[in-house]
Each structure stands twice: as structure tokens, then as C-alpha cells.
Amino acid sequence: MRNFLTDNPELYERRFPDPDHLAARFVHDLIARFGGGTRLLDVGCGTGRDAGYLAGLGYKVTGVDLSPAMLEFAAARHPGVDFRHADMRAMDIGRVVDVITCLDSALLYCHTNADLRAFLDRCHTHLEPGGLLVAEMRNGAFFLGNTELLNEVTTRTVCWEGTAYTARTRLWIDHANQLLRRCREWTWSGETGPLVEETAWRLLFPLELRAHLESAGFEVLALFDEPGPRTDAPWTADARLSTALSGDRLHLVARSRPR
Secondary structure: OOOHHHHOHHHHHHHOOOOOOHHHHHHHHHHHHHOOOOEEEEEOOOOOHHHHHHHHOOOEEEEEEOOHHHHHHHHHHOOOOEEEEOOOOOOOOOOOEEEEEEOOOHHHHOOOHHHHHHHHHHHHHHEEEEEEEEEEEEOHHHHOOOOOOOOOOEEEEEEEOOEEEEEEEEEEEEHHHOEEEEEEEEEOOOOOOOEEEEEEEEOOOHHHHHHHHHHOOEEEEEEEOEOOOOOOOOOOOOOOOEOOOOOOEEEEEEEEOOO
């Protein structure tokens, strides 16, 4: 199913602004902290906002995404980045890099163990031995006893080019498939009926994620919930990482081992 926000990148950036580039700065600081290099592959690059900022800091960046609209938007605004259309489970950019980033729960579109292993194998193939995988995603462990994000409908409106777009969103857990499912209905003036989207993310627990990574040839250097670019605790380069792992977000740094 197509996604209204990824089909309309300007609306996406209006809905999810990051004027201070918190996500890209988070990546840059982690790379410095854990000793990564400057050749970087951004998986699920979207509008290219993070890739463009990192390129401005001196990184040689390649961005991959499944959305042609996002890639067209990104390439027009960030000419210093090499953008490619690719499925994360089968990507091949033809060279190795020092760092792979996968932010905003993009990793969780790998719904099955086979999907996840295929992605991690692609990451391992693309990384120099000792290279870093940096990821940010929803934390499956958060939903053990927490229901504050579930079942109730939330309503948000964003204005773009003189039109107010309203999204009504409901989240629930598909326990049998270990997925967080979302149904979102978009309405705006002139539209005859709601545009309905259904999306899902794999819910991974920290120990489960660690096991998948180790099996795929990675050493986990850090798993933490706070701080991060989408948490209440502000990110700073010298931040102390919380390993309570009870927060809504899970952050990962792993190093590629030689096979």
C-alpha cells in the first residue's frame, strides 16, 4: 500500500520537522564516540535531510530508499549525496562503507526473521570489517505493560500549501506476528472520502535484536533507550547512555566482525 506522506515529501517534512538536525547530529556524535569513518550509507534516507546534513560535515554519503518520490525530492535538494532506489533486504551499492545508518524505525519494516537476516547480511556485506551499524527504532520492550500509545485514536492536523490535512491514527499490537500495526485515515477539503493507510512495524526486544546481530556477524557495542533524537532526554555528544531499555525508543550501535 502506498504511503501518503512518502508520496508527498514536502508534507512529510512539514509533519516531522527537524530544524536543528537532531537525528543527523545524533549519528555524527555516535560515529565520533565509537570510532567510525566517513563513508556512510543511509538506509531509508527519505527526504535526504539527514544524508544532506552529514554530507555537509564531510561524509561521503549514499542514501537508499524505496520511495521514488522521496528520492526525487532528496536528489533535488542535496546534490552532494548519491541517492539510489533499493530494497533494504537486497541493496547493493557496489562498494563498502565505514558506517550504515538506519533511523526512524526503518529496520522494523523487516517483518519476518528472514527479512531481518537478509537486511543484516546486506549491511555486513557493505561494511568494512570494524565498520559501524547505527540504528534507531521503536522498542518492543516498551509495550510490556505500557498501553499509552495503543488503541485510542489520535488526531493531528498539518497545513501545507493552504490546505489542512488531518490524520486520525490508531495503533494496536498483532501479537501472533509480533507487529505494531497502524491504521491512519487522512482527510482534507475537497477529498470525497478518507484516504486509509495500513502500516506495520516488527516489534523487537533488546535481547532478540542482539541475538540477530551476533548471528549476522556483528558485535553489539551499545543498546540504549535514552537519550536520542526522538526522546524527551536531550541528546548531547557527551550524554550518558541509559541501558534501562524501558523507553519507547531503542538505539543501537554495532560493529561488523570479519567472518
